[in-house]
Amino acid sequence: MKNLLLTSLVVLFIGSVGVAQTGQILGRVNDREGKAAAFVNIQLVETAQGVLSDRDGKFALTDLNAGTYTLIASYIGYRTLNQKITKRVKIPTST
Secondary structure, three states: OOOOOOOOOEEEEEOOOOOOEEEEEEEEEEHHHHHHHOOOOEEEOOOOEEOOOOOOOOEEEEEOOOOEEHHHHHOOOOEEEEEEEEEOOOOOEEE
């Protein structure tokens, strides 16, 4: 069975002090040869959110609170990938 390789995982933070901190997880799914893996099912176990990667392997999960999530990437014919992700809150400092 083939393995999916999840690369270029970036967690961005959106919000301001005094407002609930939310953000998004952006990423790209590649196979072992580095080719984009299109239409891979991406889910967060702790939420009801799920998306498909686009034809370039890119995906975005939005409106996420701070916390630890389990990301699952699955596609028929490939081994399912489970990866823990921690989204932290960044509090801006005043100058």
